[in-house]
Amino acid sequence: MSDNTEKPRNRLALWLPLAIFGGLFALFVHGLMRPADNNVPSTFVGNPLPQFDLPAAAADRPGLATSAFRTGKPRLLNVFASWCVPCAAEAPQLAALAQAGVDVEGVAIHDRPEDLARFLANNGNPYAAIGRDDKRVVQIAIGSSGVPETYVIDGQGVIRYQHIGDIRADDVPMLLGKLKEAASKGAGS
Amino acid sequence: MRVAFLAAMMLVVAVPVAAQQEVPPAPFAYRQLPDPDQEAKAKALMVTLRCVMCQSQSIADSDAPIAGDMRSEVRTRIAAGEDPEHIRQWLIARYGDYVTYTPQIKPITWPLFAAPVIILALAALLLRGRFKRGERIDTGEQA
C-alpha cells in the first residue's frame, strides 16, 4: 500500500479544470463586452394582430379594433400611458410622423380618461384612434412588456416591426422606412 | 452575497405605486379563483412564468403592475378551462423563452438537459477509478 506505486495520472484530465475555467472566463468577458440589454423583445413580430376591440379612451377619438388595421395601408400602433414619462418625451416625434401622413393608433394602458385628456392637451394628440386597455389584454397579446412601445403594422394587419422605448428624433426616418417596407410587403402578400 | 435589492428593485416597487395607484389593477391580479383546484393550477403555472418588467421574479411574487395583469390573464384563461401548458406556449409565442422559468426542450437548451447526465457520467468515472483501485488493493491484502 505504498504511495509510490501509483500509476502516472491521466495528464489530459488534469487540464480539465483549467479548460473549464478558460471557458468561463471567455463567457464572462463576452458578457461584460456586450451592452446590457434588459429589453424583452416581442417574438410575435410577423404574426397578424390578435382580435381585439377596445373601447374609446378619449372623448374625441374612437376606440380601436383589429379591423382598423386591415385597410391596406400600413400604420403605427403606439402603446403608451399618461403616467409614463418617456411617453411624453416621444410626443413630438409621433406628431412629426402624423404630420408626414402616417396613421398613428394608440393603446392607452391603465389610464383614467381625465388623466389621458390632460396628457393629450399638454403633449398634443397625434392619434387617429385610442383604445383603452385597462387590463393590458392587448399589450400582452402582442408581446409588449412596457410603455412606450411602437409597432409597425402592415396593410393586412400583420405586425412587421417592434420599437422598444421612446421614439427619438433619429428614429423617425427609420420608422418611415419600416412603414414603406411594410407597404410593399403588405401589398405583396 | 444577496446584499441588497437596489435601484432595480426600487424602480419596480416605487414608481408604479406612486404613479398608478388610482387605476385599479386587472380583476384577478390580487384575487384568487373561487375554485381551489383551478387556483392551484393557476398558481403552479404562475410561479414558473417570469415577469417581463422586473427582471428576476416570477409573476406570482412580483408587485409590478404588469405582473398583476399577467396573473389576471392566466387566472382568466384557467377559469375558462384552458390547459396550463397551452397558456405557457401562448405566452412563449409572444415573449419568447424568456417568459418561462421552465426551460423548453429545444436545440438551444439541449446542453442544459445534458448537463446532469454529463456530470453523473464524470462522477461515475471519478468514483469508479477510485473504488476499483481501492478494492484491488484490498483483495491483494487479503490474499
Next chain:
Amino acid sequence: MIAELGLAVLWMAAALAALQLVAGALALRPEGGQLGGLVRPVAVMQGVLVLIAFAALVWLFVTTDLSVKLVVENSHSAKPLIFKIAGTWGNHEGSMLLWVTIMAVAGAFVAVIERRLDERTLIATLGGQAFISLGFYAFLLFASNPFARLAQPAEEGQGLNPLLQDIGLAFHPPTLYVGYVGLSIAFSFAIGALITRNVGPAFARAMRPWVLGAWIFLTLGITAGSYWAYYTLGWGGWWFWDPVENASLMPWLAATALLHSVSVLQSRDALRAWTVMLGVLAFSMSMVGTFLVRSGILTSVHAFAVDPQRGAFILALLAIDIGGALALFTLRVSTVTEGARFSLLSREASLVFNNVMLCGILGIVLIGTLYPLMTEAYGVKVSVGPPYFNPVSAIFAFPMLVVMAIGPLLRWRRDRLTGDRAARVTWPLAVCAALALAVFVGVETLAHHITLLPALGLALASGLFPASFLPLVGRNLRRTPLPVWGMVVAHAGIAVSLFGMASESAFSVERLAALTIGESRDVGPWQVRLDGMMPVAGPNWTALQASVSTRYAGAAPTVLHPMAETFTNPPGTRNESALQTRWNGQLYVVLGEQAQDGRWQMRFWWKPFVPLIWAGGAMVGLGGLLALLGRVMSDLRRLIAKDKIAYRRTRQGR
C-alpha cells in the same frame, strides 16, 4: 483629516503586503532564508494598519462627514446610528475595504497562531495571501477609493436605500464576506502546500479551522439572507434560485465538500489532490460570485453596486488568482500522490461519494445560472428557474442525503454490514429507512395532490433525522468529543431544514383578500380579521399600519401589525410583513394597497413548519461551531500540556 489618514494608512498596508509577498517569495529560495523571519511580523503589521483604515471609514460615516464623497452618496445625518455604521459597507467601496480588512486581519491571525505547519509552507501561504490582497488593494486604491473627498462639501447626504435600512440586512453582507475571505485563507494554504509540494495531514490540520470558520459564516449568512428575503419580499417565497442567491450558494457547496475532504486528509492522509482542488474551487466560487453580483452581467432582484467597469477589474483579479492557481495545480499535482487507499464500504468512500455529489450540485447551479448568458451569446433569451433547479439538483442531493445517514456509522478504510456490525449499523439504519418509507406511503395515500419532490423530501427528512443521532448510540455521551456532537447536530440540522422546505412546498395555504375594516377570512386553521388602520411615524419614515387580529383554531386572538412604509430620504416605499410563529408553522400577513371601493388588499399565507428551514440552517451553523470549539479546546489543552512539560523540565534542571 481622518479621510487622509485612512487613505495614507491604506497605502502603507498595501506596501507591507507587497513586502510580505517579496519576502515570502525570496525566503523560499535557498539563499533568502533569513528573509523568512520578516514575513510573520509584516503580516501582523499589515492587519493592524488595514484595521485602522477601516475604523477611519466607520468614523467618517458615524460623524456623517459630508466632505467625503462616499458618505454623501450613501448616508444621511438623520439616520439611526446603527444604519450609519452599516452604511460603511452598504456600498461598493466600503464593502471592498471591509473585504481587504477581513483578509488582512485573518492573515495576521494565521501569522500569530499557526505554529505546527512547517515554516516553508506557512511562508508560502502568507506570500500567497499577500498576492491576493495586493490585487484587492490595487482595486481599492486605483479604482474605488473610499476616502475620496468632494471639492465642495455637500449640504446633506443622499441617504441609504430604505430596503437596506433593516437590521438583518445590515449584518448579512459582512457575515458572507467573512465566509468568502475565510475561504481565501484556505486557498492560500492550498497554494502554499502546492508550492512546497507538502500536501499532508499537517497541512490539513492547519487549513481545517479556517475552512470550518468560513463555512460557519457562509451557512449563517445564507440562512439569514434567505429569511430576510422571505420577510421583506412580501410574497412568502424564501429561495428563488436568483443569480445572486446562487452566487452565495456555490461557495457554500464547495466549502462543504472541502470541509469533509480536509477531515479525511487530516485523519487518514487520503484525498490529497482532491482536497487541494477543492481549496482552489471554494475560493474561485467566492470570486465568481462577487463578479456575478457586481458586474451586472446577469439580471437579479438583488443586484448590488452594479458597474461593468468594476466587473472588469474583478474579472482581471479572478483570472490572475484563479487562473494562476489552476495552472499551478495542473503543473504540480502530478507530483502530489493520492495518499492512502480505502474500500468501497468505508467512511472515506461515503465522504468521497458525497463530495462528488456536492460538486455535481455545484455544477448544476453554475450551469443553470450561467446558461442564460450563454444563449444570449447566440441572441436567444431563455430563463432557468426553480422548475429546472429543484428536480435536477435533487438528482444529486437525495442520494447524497441517504449516504449522509450511513457514512458516519462506517469505519475508516474498510467496513462490513454483517456479523457484529449488523446490530450496530444495518439494523438501526433499516429502522430509519422503514420510517422514511412509511412517511412516503402515508403522504402519497393521504394527500395525493402533493407532488413527488416534497413528498420525497418529507420522507427523507423523517428518516434522516433519527439516523443523524445514531453515531451517538453506545457512546458515553459525556466523553463524546465535541466534533462528533458537531457532526450530529449539523446533520440533524440538514434533516430539519429539508423537512421545513418540503413542508412549505407541500402544505402552504395562500389567501388573497380585499377586506373592509371588521371583515374576517379563514386562512387554513387560522381566522384573521382586519380590525383597523392607522398612520404611524418612525425616525425617517411614515407608514400606514394595519391591525389584524388572528386566531388559531379557536384559540385566544393576537394582533399583528403589517405596515406599508414610505421613506423620505431617499424617497421610497417598503412593505413590512407581519409574522406570527407557532411551533407548527408561521402565519404571514402583508398589507397591500387600497382598492377603489375602499377595501384593503391583504395577502395571507399559512406555512406549516416553515421556520424549520432556518432553524435547521442555524443548527448546521451550530454544529460547525461545536466542531470548531472542539478543535480550539484540544489545541489549548495541548499548549497547556506543553507548557507543563517545559516547566517540569526546567525544574528538573534539564
